[in-house]
Amino acid sequence: MSTCQNVIAFLDDYVAETLPPASRESFDRHLAACESCVAYLATYRETIRLAKLTIEDIPPEVITAILTTLARNTPRT
Amino acid sequence: MNDAALVAGLRAGDTAAFETLLRLYSARLLRLARRFLDSEEDARDALQDAMLSVVRSIDSFESTSMLSTWLHRIVVNACLMKLRAKKRHPEIDIEEYLPRFLEDGHQVEPSQPWPESVETRIERDELRALVRASIQKLPETCRVVLHLRDIEELSTDETAEILDITPNAVKIRLHRARQALRTLLDEHMK
Numbered sequence: 001m002s003t004c005q006n007v008i009a010f011l012d013d014y015v016a017e018t019l020p021p022a023s024r025e026s027f028d029r030h031l032a033a034c035e036s037c038v039a040y041l042a043t044y045r046e047t048i049r050l051a052k053l054t055i056e057d058i059p060p061e062v063i064t065a066i067l068t069t070l071a072r073n074t075p076r077t
Numbered sequence: 078m079n080d081a082a083l084v085a086g087l088r089a090g091d092t093a094a095f096e097t098l099l100r101l102y103s104a105r106l107l108r109l110a111r112r113f114l115d116s117e118e119d120a121r122d123a124l125q126d127a128m129l130s131v132v133r134s135i136d137s138f139e140s141t142s143m144l145s146t147w148l149h150r151i152v153v154n155a156c157l158m159k160l161r162a163k164k165r166h167p168e169i170d171i172e173e174y175l176p177r178f179l180e181d182g183h184q185v186e187p188s189q190p191w192p193e194s195v196e197t198r199i200e201r202d203e204l205r206a207l208v209r210a211s212i213q214k215l216p217e218t219c220r221v222v223l224h225l226r227d228i229e230e231l232s233t234d235e236t237a238e239i240l241d242i243t244p245n246a247v248k249i250r251l252h253r254a255r256q257a258l259r260t261l262l263d264e265h266m267k
Contacts, residue, residue: 003182012252036187040176040259043191043266047259051227053201054209058104062121066099066128070092073129 002030007037011044080144087135095132102145103128105229106152112224113156113217119163120156127155142238149225149239160217168216174257191266199265211261219254226251 007030013019014027031038078086078097086094103124110120110127130151138147177185196204212220225236226247237244 003178004184005178005182008176008178008184008256012248012255036184039190040184040188043188043259043263044255046191047255047262048227050204050208050262051212051223051258053205054212055108055228058107062107062124063099063103065121066103066125067092067096069125070095070128070132 002026004030004034004037004040007031007034008040011041014041015045015048081140084135084138084140084144087132095128098131099128102148106148108229109149109152109221109224110156112212112221113153114159115163115213119159123155123159124152126158127152130155143235146235146238149231150241153221153239167214169214169257169261171216171219171253171257174260175253176256176260188263189267191263207265208258208262211258214261215254215257219250219257222247222250223254223258227255 007014007027010019010023010027014024019027031041078094083094083098083101087098106127107120107124110123111117114120114123127148131148134151138144176188179185199207212223215223221240222236225231225239226233231239233244233247236247240247242250
């Protein structure tokens with residue numbers, strides 16, 4: 001029988017869908033009866049989604065600076 | 078241009094190949110450097126150092142490895158060199174941000190759901206800044222794994238190869254990072 005501690009300990013496998021079927025069924029039974037773990041799972045997934053919000057592009061001047069430094073530091077072909 | 082052609086061009090000293098390399102990889106490599114280093118200036122310096130290392134050491138690149146993995150490793154090493162020279166920013170004690178349990182396996186503090194759409198409660202830019210700042214509080218070992226796995230979406234095996242740790246260590250650090258980040262964000266979501 002899964003406890004909250006068991007479920008949270010292996011939540012990464014549950015989210016990645018890599019749990020063995022028997023374990024997954026045990027997790028699902030626990031989640032059907034535990035509002036706290038349902039909330040934890042939802043917020044765990046939301047955390048992963050929010051982390052991706054931090055992606056941003058590289059400012060063009062950074063590329064220019066690297067190319068300039070490279071031109072200065074390496075022999076031309 | 079595929080990786081093999083890119084590597085051939087770099088080995089021949091072709092600046093067009095290097096420009097292609099920058100166009101393809103620099104954004105994600107700068108994002109990685111930002112995870113290690115406090116300041117934007119340091120991150121850009123590390124990226125620049127790494128790119129010079131790429132040019133100097135391209136002959137040592139073995140085609141059995143993926144080019145992206147090799148590039149990530151060079152950036153990681155450039156960042157670690159910079160970090161050794163600098164005072165590190167404060168990191169949380171991650172143990173304090175992991176869930177705690179009673180003897181019967183229940184959580185000490187039951188979890189609460191977050192609002193349906195956090196972006197409507199908090200402006201997107203403010204939310205992005207909050208998430209970014211929270212990630213930066215994580216211990217470096219966990220922060221970098223979170224970045225490579227969840228943000229850059231690299232595989233467990235590739236992340237392990239970049240950081241020279243076992244795949245199991247990647248899994249453990251990732252789960253701990255996610256749990257701690259969740260706790261940090263939870264404080265702002267209620």
